[in-house]
Amino acid sequence: MATEPSDVRVAAAADLKFALDEAVDVFRAQHPNVKLQVTYGSSGNLYAQLVNHAPFDVFLSADVDYPHRLVREGLASKGDEFVYGVGRIVIWVPRSSSIDVEKLGMQSLLNPAARKIAIANPRHAPYGRAAEAAMKSAGVYEQVKDRLVLGDTVLQAGQFVESGNADIGIISRSHALAPSLRDKGKFWEVPLDAYPRRVQGGVILSWVQSRSAAEALRNFILGEEGRTILRRFGFDSLEE
Incomplete structure (x- = not known):
């Protein structure tokens, strides 16, 4: 858990807005020392900004491809990638x-x-x-x-x-x-077999300001409370 005052700047896919807004409220209550700033946009546009080292610490994409690319381009580490849900x-x-x-x-x-x-x-x-x-x-x-x-x-x-x-x-x-x-x-x-499975993932960027705070957010999203919120907004878990 992050104890020192710190900022986490999040670039998030627009489809996450409602679920993440709620998740952020719960996270803030549990981590009052972490100042979260969330910017929403299309994953492709956010990725283009991140390639140019935009000032974000965590990227939550509407697919897994954009985080994969950032890892391949040396802008994030493989161990900092994660999958948080499946959209429909x-x-x-x-x-x-x-x-x-x-x-x-x-x-x-x-x-x-x-x-x-x-x-x-x-x-x-x-x-x-x-x-x-x-x-x-x-x-x-x-x-x-x-x-x-x-x-x-x-x-x-x-x-x-x-x-x-x-x-x-x-x-x-x-x-x-x-x-x-x-x-x-x-x-x-729309039936799931009508389009490629919408596996959604994120990554912590290599220039993260506070790794402990970014990891706290990631762990919350992937933990039971985060998953419960995501599920309520229609995101399946990878196993479903």
Whole structure:
């Protein structure tokens, strides 16, 4: 446990926002000497910043590939990598929508009412790549690609649908289960075999300011309390 006053600067994937915000509150209560600063963004954009030695101590990615790359590039040690959960994607619509997403599933995207479909940008957001893979797996991608509206993050994709700037979206299950959306919409979980498994991992960077504080955060996330919070927001454990 970190006892000296110290800062931990966290770069976190946007899909983690709701679960991590809650986890951070619990962690802070247990570690009052650790000052946590969390910045959310797309994993690809955060990775690009870290390659240029952005001032973060811990990176929580929406996949394991970006942490792997940082290790290969000598910016983190192999022993400082960890897996914290498995994410899932859902198709989400506002409760007022005429689209029966729970019945239609992936075919919801072909509904005439689905004029604009929000997903995260596949170029730098792992959840966007998962959405694209799922549409291709279902054979609907070519029919809907011209109707896609790309958010910088999966969080922004959800906000597009919530605000009415899109009619339907493929978002993270963690966002669909978050208090801000839980009662505002309905969703259908995309089958796991429709897209590459969303194993999500993190890493402590080589230029970490306070290793003991960063390790305390990692241990909390991987411990029972952290896992319980992540599970409540729709993140499976690796064994599930």
